[in-house]
Amino acid sequence: xxxxxxxxxxxxxxxxxxxxxxxxxxxxxxxxxxxxxxxxxxxxxxxxxxxxxxxxxxxxxxxxxxxxxxxxxxxxxxxxxxxxxxxxxxxxxxxxxxxxxxxxxxxxxxxxxxxxxxxxxxxxxxxxxxxxxxxxxxxxxxxxxxxxxxxxxxxxxxxxxxxxxxxxxxxxxxxxxxxxxxxxxxxxxxxxxxxxxxxxxxxxxxxxxxxxxxxxxxxxxxxxxxxxxxxxxxxxxxxxxxxxx
Amino acid sequence: xxxxxxxxxxxxxxxxxxxxxxxxxxxxxxxxxxxxxxxxxxxxxxxxxxxxxxxxxxxxxxxxxxxxxxxxxxxxxxxxxxxxxxxxxxxxxxxxxxxxxxxxxxxxxxxxxxxxxxxxxxxxxxxxxxxxxxxxxxxxxxxxxxxxxxxxxxxxxxxxxxxxxxxxxxxxxxxxxxxxxxxxxxxxxxxxxxxxxxxxxxxxxxxxxxxxxxxxxxxxxxxxx
Numbered sequence: 001x002x003x004x005x006x007x008x009x010x011x012x013x014x015x016x017x018x019x020x021x022x023x024x025x026x027x028x029x030x031x032x033x034x035x036x037x038x039x040x041x042x043x044x045x046x047x048x049x050x051x052x053x054x055x056x057x058x059x060x061x062x063x064x065x066x067x068x069x070x071x072x073x074x075x076x077x078x079x080x081x082x083x084x085x086x087x088x089x090x091x092x093x094x095x096x097x098x099x100x101x102x103x104x105x106x107x108x109x110x111x112x113x114x115x116x117x118x119x120x121x122x123x124x125x126x127x128x129x130x131x132x133x134x135x136x137x138x139x140x141x142x143x144x145x146x147x148x149x150x151x152x153x154x155x156x157x158x159x160x161x162x163x164x165x166x167x168x169x170x171x172x173x174x175x176x177x178x179x180x181x182x183x184x185x186x187x188x189x190x191x192x193x194x195x196x197x198x199x200x201x202x203x204x205x206x207x208x209x210x211x212x213x214x215x216x217x218x219x220x221x222x223x224x225x226x227x228x229x230x231x232x233x234x235x236x237x238x239x240x241x242x243x244x245x
Numbered sequence: 246x247x248x249x250x251x252x253x254x255x256x257x258x259x260x261x262x263x264x265x266x267x268x269x270x271x272x273x274x275x276x277x278x279x280x281x282x283x284x285x286x287x288x289x290x291x292x293x294x295x296x297x298x299x300x301x302x303x304x305x306x307x308x309x310x311x312x313x314x315x316x317x318x319x320x321x322x323x324x325x326x327x328x329x330x331x332x333x334x335x336x337x338x339x340x341x342x343x344x345x346x347x348x349x350x351x352x353x354x355x356x357x358x359x360x361x362x363x364x365x366x367x368x369x370x371x372x373x374x375x376x377x378x379x380x381x382x383x384x385x386x387x388x389x390x391x392x393x394x395x396x397x398x399x400x401x402x403x404x405x406x407x408x409x410x411x412x413x414x415x416x417x418x419x420x421x422x423x424x425x426x427x428x429x430x431x432x433x434x435x436x437x438x439x440x441x442x443x444x445x446x447x448x449x450x451x452x453x454x455x456x457x458x459x460x461x462x463x464x465x466x467x468x469x470x
Contacts, residue, residue, distance in 0.1 A: 033336070034306075035336070036306070036338060036397060036449075038383070038399060038400070038402070040401065040402075104286040104287050104288070104289050104468070104469050105289070105425075105466055105467060105468045105469075106289045106290070106291040106466070106467050107291075107422065107423065107464060107465065107466045107467075108291060108292070108293035108347075108464075108465050109293075109364070109413075109420040109421050109422070109462050109463065109464045109465070110293060110295055110327070110328060110344075110345055110462070110463045110464075110465070111319070111327040111328070111415075111417050111420070111460060111461075111462055111463075112327065112328045112329075112330075112382060112446065112448075112460065112461050112462070112463055113317060113319045113327050113328070113329040113330065113415070113458065113459065113460045114317070114329070114330035114331070114333050114339075114448055114450070114458075114459045114460075115317060115330075115331060115332050115333065115457075115458050115459070116333050116334070116335055116369070116450055116454045116455070116456055116457060116458075116459055117332060117333070117334055117335070117456055118334075118335055118455075118456055119334035119335045119336045119337060119450075121336065122334065122335040122336025122337075122452045122453075123336065123452055123453075126336075126452050129380075130380045130381075130449050130451075131379065131380060131402050166397045166398070166399065167398075167399065199308070204308070234401055236399035236400065236401060237399050238397050238399050240397065
């Protein structure tokens with residue numbers, strides 16, 4: 001009987017603890033705002049193999065018997081006095097070699113529209129850059145130092161801020177190759193940069209950046225290291241910041 | 246007499262000159278080949294289909310279960326109208342599913358380039374304020390159906406063109422036209438003669454965006470390689 005009573009008491013305490021803690025957690029973990037900063041890594045500089053000329057014959061005297069005469073014909077830009085009106089579709093003069101390239105082009109437009117309404121929570125959490133771009137060669141790295149962009153919490157009540165990136169850049173170019181050095185703008189940078197948590201790879205979780213009770217601005221410096229196997233092109237991911245109160 | 250001599254000399258000079266002009270080249274003439282090359286302009290067929298699949302429309306960027314897409318009145322149906330995000334809130338990000346399908350058919354076996362740019366800045370037609378399009382409107386690859394993108398799937402920003410723009414008001418009947426003197430970086434490159442591209446769009450509404458109706462023309466240009 002005593003054991004049964006103790007069991008009832010234990011269950012009651014458990015229920016009470018659940019009922020008591022749930023609203024508190026809900027209060028603490030209420031998402032107020034979520035913003036994203038697009039991080040674009042423009043990979044440029046894959047070495048191009050030197051092209052072997054096809055049919056190249058150096059200029060030489062045409063007096064050699066039995067040798068073909070190679071004639072180089074250049075199209076020269078006309079002087080003003082020689083200009084004549086003409087029409088061509090998308091005529092392009094490229095460089096100083098006076099090459100004339102006529103290209104066919106077709107164009108189609110698309111209208112994008114939206115009706116925007118004010119959002120009272122729009123400025124609770126803001127970044128000064130919605131997009132940041134870094135350029136690096138395969139196997140190289142690039143940095144955006146010196147408080148390149150900021151994330152500002154505009155709350156004077158209790159808040160916490162989480163961060164992470166949404167996904168890898170591409171297979172073979174993991175998101176952890178992007179490292180951040182995030183610090184309050186009133187402080188000095190951290191001794192080292194750390195990889196972002198990757199939401200898609202790390203159990204759909206973010207990491208806690210900080211908490212406070214006052215308006216706070218964070219500086220974010222970025223460093224990316226591009227694997228040597230990555231080819232030229234733009235790669236992107238989102239750095240996401242989520243504000244709770 | 247002098248006049249007679251001058252006349253004779255003139256006749257002699259004229260005869261010599263005519264002989265030089267009219268006589269065949271004879272033994273001094275050389276023959277050779279001239280290699281003439283020319284390029285025939287490729288024929289390009291390019292169709293742009295907005296709202297190309299059912300289920301098109303805008304969803305708020307969120308993780309987890311995705312909302313049902315909605316759209317504004319400009320998106321009049323599958324394959325028609327505009328990409329209309331409908332009602333949005335400043336500071337939020339939205340994904341527009343099945344925004345644009347580009348189908349290119351050419352006779353150019355060298356392939357082609359696709360350029361996509363905004364004709365102007367993102368403009369609030371209600372008060373005239375403008376915002377950089379590269380901070381607001383993005384594109385990302387999609388699919389013919391079964392689109393799994395979210396508002397947090399990374400894309401790439403559109404840029405505002407450096408070309409000359411004509412037209413392009415907020416009316417679908419007054420589209421923008423871009424005249425290029427130099428092409429920008431392409432949004433797509435095809436190595437073959439034909440290809441189809443599917444795109445979703447994202448709209449990151451600026452934090453400080455004023456209330457009103459916004460618009461921007463995205464102009465796609467296809468050029469033979």
